[in-house]
Amino acid sequence: MTFRLRTVETTAQGRAIVRDRDFAGSRVTIGRAADNNLHLPDLALDPRHAAISARDDGRIVVEALGSLGFTLDGRQQTHAVIAPQTGGELQFGSYRITVSSEADGAVLLTVGQVAGSEAASDEKAVFALAGRLPGKRLLSWLLGLAVLIAFLAVPVYNNLTRDPAAKQGIKGDAAWSSGPLSLAHHQLEGQCVACHVKPFEPVQDKTCLTCHKDVHDHAAPQRIAGARAPGSAGDQLQWRIAHSFGKPGPGACSDCHTEHEGAGRMPPPAQAFCADCHGSLKDRLPDTTLGNASDFGNAHPQFRPALPLAMGSEKLTRVSLGERPREASGLKFPHDLHLDPRSGVSRMAQRLGQGSSLDCKSCHRPTADGVRFLPIDMERDCESCHSLAYDKVGGTFRKLRHGDVDQMIADLAVAPRTPSPIAVPILSGRRRPGEYSSSGPYFARFAPPAGGIGSAQQALSRGGICGECHTPSAVGGRFAVVPVTQVSRYMNHGWFTHAAHKEEKCSSCHAAKTSASSADLLLPDLRSCRTCHLGENAPRGKISSGCAMCHDYHITASAPRGLTPRRKE
């Protein structure tokens, strides 16, 4: 095999001088020493650096003789086999030897020197991302500044330069809102400064009061201040920190009413806010009439309804149900008799077409809002059975005047001495057939109004027609009945609505069927309510009932706000 060494040198004028030198032999040595076949004067090379030898299969073998290697096609090697037909590029220090084959079968080794270092300059451009993307530093500054301008500088600038008189939103501060406002404040959405008046100042009570003018305090401020439990050391530390930042409270509007908690109705304040004071109120306000209460399920005093305790008195007194108070309404009314399906009352109801027997709604009619019941009205609720008719003139009945004792006495004084036919069955004891019979619609049972002043006396006696329901009395020597006191709302400090309980039967809570006296107070007690209602953390199956379900902090005559959303849902 022939090796043809071709050296290419460039003259100062840039002309290439090509010299070929055939080398007949199977081994070419390369090195810095002059006695090498190929002498490459480069200090980076060994004196005897490498040898290229021919192999029988036509390929050539390149071998490093020292510890330093060479590169073949850019890769560091110490031993390489090259097919001259395909060729390859060897590099020894600054010299490059290109291997190829000539037409006559000789292996051509073209030697040239690398002009300067062209390597590595574009390494970064090829392999690194730098330059392909905007720089990290630039991106960081741009993004950071964009966020700061959009979300801080713009809203702050607009806030500081706003016209205080103009009632318009501040551009750019919508992104500051931590959540939508509740339904009640929905129209203030976007008008942050309506509540957040001064920068870095928590929302003040006086700001709330600019709209909520009619909201009154729960109690006198000094009372409230004295009522609040001092709280744990942690609480006190919290308040000390909060106050040092100018936060109002405890007891500020925003303590209980938190906003930006989501659209829809503002949830009622949690019972913990009430329990702060009421949980141990007696300890701090010994003169309070209120019992301690912190949870309806396990820490709530017995109900104390207000009811008349003395006959004829309109004064309502609060008594605990635990003391089993008797109500002095002035009326006689045995509920059991009227509700017993086998009593004479029921028979009469059947005859008068009132159904098989009387039930609660025969007499108790709900108010229009369904919360309570209308007072019992004698003419509407009683008189269809307890008739006051005593005479009939033509087709018209004369009736005793209900509610006016003097008028009744006067009427009876001039009543005919001869009893009216309608009174005959009662007076004579004889029965009449037809529509006046005891099963007829015109039958009326009343005590014998014999006529004259004596009859009025009779009527107002214990066994008389008035005495059937009323308690007779005498006022200044005159006949009278004890005034009736009907209580329409027993619980004035709590809220109860019958409308919310209409799925229940009346008898679930009111033991009317077994009550033989109108003095029985048929109100359910705490235990009865607790069969369904427990405190805020009631277990599954019970109704979670926070304070706000029945009580209002800002007491009004209507339902507490805690109930309103429930009813709407």
Add this chain to the structure above:
Amino acid sequence: MARVQRQTGRQLDSDHEGFLRHRRFRWLKTALVLCGIAVLAYALTDPQPRPNGGTWLGYTLGTLGAGLIVWLALLGVRKRTMTRGAWSLKAWTSAHVYLGLALIVVVTLHTGFQLGWNVHSLAYVLMLLVIASGIFGIVVYAVLPAALSSNREEMTQPQMLEALRAVDRQLEDAAQPLERRWTEAVLAALAESAAAGGLWQRLASANRDGATRQAIEAFNRAGPDEAADPALIRVEALLQRRAAQLGRMRRHVRLKALLEIWLYVHVPATFALIAALTAHVISVFYYW
């Protein structure tokens, strides 16, 4: 006994221990304890009316989170000075990783799970983006170097470039005797660079079709007499070598891009996060 221990200690010191398992996961344990305390505090306190950033626990977790974020970001400053020992850069990096992951728990509890379209949630989302890109970075640092190394086959980057240049020089030389239609394909192949393209091309598959491959296909279609031409055979072999070298370089570029890309998210998102965090803190108290 003491001597044995000392020896063991010395051996441990000399062993390589990555930042993830630094000091037997000291910072992983610290981060877990921190998360545990935060979760426990969140579960055991019952703030009224509901948990959010404005309760005492919310302020505490928020302050902790903000402090951590600032400290974590300072790794960018810290990494420019290397030291040894307990406060070595490795310890710092280990803490950076695990405390950064702990932020997910601390800050999520700080939000009280209240999120919306506002600057507060922007800061939260940016923080998650920073953490996610950091997780990506750790994963590629753990997985890709092996692939990078096996692809490289002990070539350095300059060597790879030089290898391509060597093939190109030989191609240029070997193609001299060829006819024009062949030299055009060779010229087109020579114009194809390893680093062609921007970010997406770098991240895309390395085995894409290019001028070099097309040239090889053209040479494969050569007629029978042409195919016997030794010059043609040589050029085709060189083109094959060029294609292989290009493929290797492109795989290298792709792996390098994957190793670098996360920092292009991690660092700018960190600065955006610090800006959003500043806006969050100031705005909350501005409209208190």
